[in-house]
Amino acid sequence: MIELPVINCLEPKCGACCMEQAFLPVSWWSSGAFGEADPNTLPEGLRVSLDVDRKRLMAGTVDAEGPCIWFDLATRQCKHYEFRPDVCKEEVIAGDEACLSWRKDYPPVRVGPTQ
Numbered sequence: 001m002i003e004l005p006v007i008n009c010l011e012p013k014c015g016a017c018c019m020e021q022a023f024l025p026v027s028w029w030s031s032g033a034f035g036e037a038d039p040n041t042l043p044e045g046l047r048v049s050l051d052v053d054r055k056r057l058m059a060g061t062v063d064a065e066g067p068c069i070w071f072d073l074a075t076r077q078c079k080h081y082e083f084r085p086d087v088c089k090e091e092v093i094a095g096d097e098a099c100l101s102w103r104k105d106y107p108p109v110r111v112g113p114t115q
Contacts, residue, residue, distance in 0.1 A: 009094050013076035016102035017092050018068040025070050026054045028085035042083055076108075 009015075029050040042050075053069055056062045070079045078084055093099060 014103070014108040015067075015071055015076040015078075016106040016108065017088075017099060018071040018078070019102065019106045020065065021068040021071075022062075022064050022066045023053065023057050024068050024085060024087070025080075026050055026057055028087070030054050046080060046083065 029047075053062075057064060067073060068078075070084070071077075072079050078088070
């Protein structure tokens with residue numbers, strides 16, 4: 001078995017796995033793959049936003065590459081963390097091979113004042 005390093009996604013702020021998932025929330029919303037989550041628990045404004053983004057994606061009016069639409073580049077945090085798709089909760093494993101590969105392309109940064 002390969003020994004993986006212990007990695008903390010919160011300090012320094014990472015988000016490397018979010019950098020190539022532009023429309024993951026829209027795909028999740030459109031597919032109905034909510035797992036145990038009830039889509040009706042999403043705030044109304046968030047449901048409307050997801051529908052608008054889905055239409056933009058389907059129309060090809062936006063680039064599907066790039067950071068997740070819910071990823072805040074300034075804070076390097078998910079804007080809707082409590083409502084994130086199941087794949088973000090269950091499939092993203094800090095320190096696994098995919099994580100380490102993303103971190104090579106998108107190194108974590110320290111956000112905020114330095115001490």
